[in-house]
Amino acid sequence: MFTFAGNMSTIIKHPKNSFTVMNELVLPNDTNTLNNLMGGRLLHWMDIAAAISAQKHCNRIVVTASVDNVSFQHAIKLGDVITIEAKVTRAFHTSVEVRMDVWAENIPSGSRIKSNEAYYTFVAVDQSGRPIPVPELSPETEEEIELFAGALRRRQIRLILAGKMNAHDAKELKALFFNE
Numbered sequence: 273m274f275t276f277a278g279n280m281s282t283i284i285k286h287p288k289n290s291f292t293v294m295n296e297l298v299l300p301n302d303t304n305t306l307n308n309l310m311g312g313r314l315l316h317w318m319d320i321a322a323a324i325s326a327q328k329h330c331n332r333i334v335v336t337a338s339v340d341n342v343s344f345q346h347a348i349k350l351g352d353v354i355t356i357e358a359k360v361t362r363a364f365h366t367s368v369e370v371r372m373d374v375w376a377e378n379i380p381s382g383s384r385i386k387s388n389e390a391y392y393t394f395v396a397v398d399q400s401g402r403p404i405p406v407p408e409l410s411p412e413t414e415e416e417i418e419l420f421a422g423a424l425r426r427r428q429i430r431l432i433l434a435g436k437m438n439a440h441d442a443k444e445l446k447a448l449f450f451n452e
């Protein structure tokens with residue numbers, strides 16, 4: 273359960289409240305001519321899983337603001353089952369960061385490999401598409417606390433790359449490299 277202390281902006285949620293699991297079977301229409309899953313199809317499924325997770329946290333319509341770099345280390349084959357686990361790592365003012373872990377499983381052979389990890393950012397919007405405040409997120413486990421702390425630095429990197437933040441203002445990011 274999450275804590276409700278009055279109005280929408282004082283709701284405090286935990287990462288488990290946004291935990292989402294999505295499964296997909298890789299079918300012929302999802303693959304390239306080598307019978308491997310197309311990267312774009314996987315990104316599409318990840319966008320859906322992450323959006324569901326962000327909506328669970330925000331209880332609002334959300335839009336994808338950014339997708340961090342995603343690399344494909346292993347080919348995923350026709351017939352594999354994809355499992356995407358998503359949860360919110362940190363809520364800012366109107367945006368949330370969602371982390372995903374993606375697994376590829378071949379059920380007949382019993383093999384299961386980690387395919388990707390990725391972070392997507394969503395912004396909660398009203399019916400006119402204007403950003404609106406989201407509930408706070410309170411991490412509980414050691415892993416969630418670590419992801420929560422790292423989210424601030426990841427946010428600074430993506431805002432700098434998007435031209436929405438001056439690198440000089442990225443205090444936490446700079447502290448990683450310089451003793452300031």
Ligand SMILES: CC(C)(COP(=O)(O)OP(=O)(O)OC[C@H]1O[C@@H](n2cnc3c(N)ncnc32)[C@H](O)[C@@H]1OP(=O)(O)O)[C@@H](O)C(=O)NCCC(=O)NCCS
Pocket residue numbers: 335336337338364365366367368393395397401402403430431434436
């Ligand atoms: C995302 C969007 C709502 C941001 O609107 P905006 O007017 O630029 O709003 P602001 O600059 O005030 O930023 C609002 C929030 O978005 C975040 N944001 C904006 N650009 C971002 C980016 N490139 N990466 C991560 N977060 C971003 C800001 O950090 C801010 O978060 P905060 O309130 O938690 O601090 C707007 O750009 C939009 O609607 N984009 C299209 C979304 C869409 O259609 N997605 C699907 C693409 S196919």
